[in-house]
Amino acid sequence: GQQVMQIPQYQHVQEGEDFTTYCNSSTTLSNIQWYKQRPGGHPVFLIQLVKSGEVKKQKRLTFQFGEAKKNSSLHITATQTTDVGTYFCAGKSGAAGNKLTFGGGTRVLVKP
Amino acid sequence: DTGVSQDPRHKITKRGQNVTFRCDPISEHNRLYWYRQTLGQGPEFLTYFQNEAQLEKSRLLSDRFSAERPKGSFSTLEIQRTEQGDSAMYLCASSRPGLGNTIYFGEGSWLTVV
Numbered sequence: 001g002q003q004v005m006q007i008p009q010y011q012h013v014q015e016g017e018d019f020t021t022y023c024n025s026s027t028t029l030s031n032i033q034w035y036k037q038r039p040g041g042h043p044v045f046l047i048q049l050v051k052s053g054e055v056k057k058q059k060r061l062t063f064q065f066g067e068a069k070k071n072s073s074l075h076i077t078a079t080q081t082t083d084v085g086t087y088f089c090a091g092k093s094g095a096a097g098n099k100l101t102f103g104g105g106t107r108v109l110v111k112p
Numbered sequence: 113d114t115g116v117s118q119d120p121r122h123k124i125t126k127r128g129q130n131v132t133f134r135c136d137p138i139s140e141h142n143r144l145y146w147y148r149q150t151l152g153q154g155p156e157f158l159t160y161f162q163n164e165a166q167l168e169k170s171r172l173l174s175d176r177f178s179a180e181r182p183k184g185s186f187s188t189l190e191i192q193r194t195e196q197g198d199s200a201m202y203l204c205a206s207s208r209p210g211l212g213n214t215i216y217f218g219e220g221s222w223l224t225v226v
Contacts, residue, residue, distance in 0.1 A: 004154075033215070042203060042217045043155060088154050098143065099168060100215060102154030 002027045004091050006103035013079045014111050021106040023072040023089035030092050032065055032072045033100065038085045046087075081110050116218035118204050124224045125194055132190045133221045137206030144187050145215060146179055147203040148172070155203055155217075161187060162209070194225045 003026040013019050023032065031050045035043035047056055049065035049072060056063045060083075062075040072089055086105040092098070117136040125131050137144050142163050147155035158177070160168040163184040173179075176194075181187040191198055201220040207213045 006154075035217075042219045045214050045216065048214065090154075098145075098160050098162075099157045099170075100145075101157065102147075104152075104154050 002091070002093055002101045004089060004101050004103040006087075006089060006106050008106060009104065011106055011108045012111060013083075013108060015079055015081060017079055018075065018077045019079065019108075020073055020075045021087055021108075023074075023091075023103050025070045025091045025093070025101075027070070027093045029069050032069075032089055032091045034063055034072075034074055035088045035090060035102075036085050037088065037105070041085075043088060076108075079108075079110055081112060084108055084110050116204055116206050116216055118202075118218040118221045120221060121219065122222045122224075124226060127194060127196060127225055129194055130190065130192045131194060131223060132188055133202050133204075133223075135187045135189070135204030135206075135218060137185070137187070137204070138216060140208065141206035141216075142184065142209050143207045143213075144181055145205040145207075146187070146189050147205065147217075149201045149203055149220070150199075158189075158202075191223075194223075196225045199223055199225045 005024045033048045034046040037043045053067045054065040060077045064073045086107045088105045090100040090102045119134045144161040146158040149155045159179045161181040176192045179189045201222050203220045205215045205217045207215045
């Protein structure tokens with residue numbers, strides 16, 4: 001079945017620094033979504049990418065969908081303590097119907 | 113509050129007991145999903161409804177698990193004869209019809225089986 005992998009599993013970042021987290025799917029995706037989950041909270045939708053090579057920005061967050069629609073990345077610039085949490089990518093492939101398959105997440109800790 | 117609502121938020125039960133969780137989706141959303149999340153893992157798909165029809169069901173959903181959405185609005189997830197391995201957060205989510213629509217999650221129902 002479809003598998004979605006995320007690296008790194010943990011990211012310790014100094015406040016003010018940039019970092020990138022990566023998402024890879026075993027199958028071609030129809031779209032990919034990114035979610036953020038704060039400690040003790042639930043996943044909150046951030047963004048959806050649909051087109052091959054698509055890039056979207058939300059303030060300090062830049063999301064990219066790979067040309068082959070099998071990978072994605074999230075880049076955060078000038079990390080702040082409010083960025084703490086786990087970032088999940090979730091992909092939907094045509095064969096998977098309406099099921100979103102989530103990656104294992106990247107847990108981000110920010111050192112002030 | 114027009115978000116996805118789940119009840120109860122926390123449940124502690126003894127092994128072997130049955131538990132039921134309820135989910136009220138966003139009112140105009142006809143699609144409803146159940147996911148399960150254990151500590152340190154991403155959410156795992158359990159099942160999906162479109163209106164009252166259960167259209168997809170994961171192999172993770174053993175015979176002890178049953179989900180219903182009788183009137184196409186709220187949904188219930190029942191776990192019979194709970195086991196310690198069932199301890200997890202059970203997340204409900206909903207979305208509008210159509211491809212690629214955003215899935216909105218509820219705050220989850222935490223289950224601890226002792």
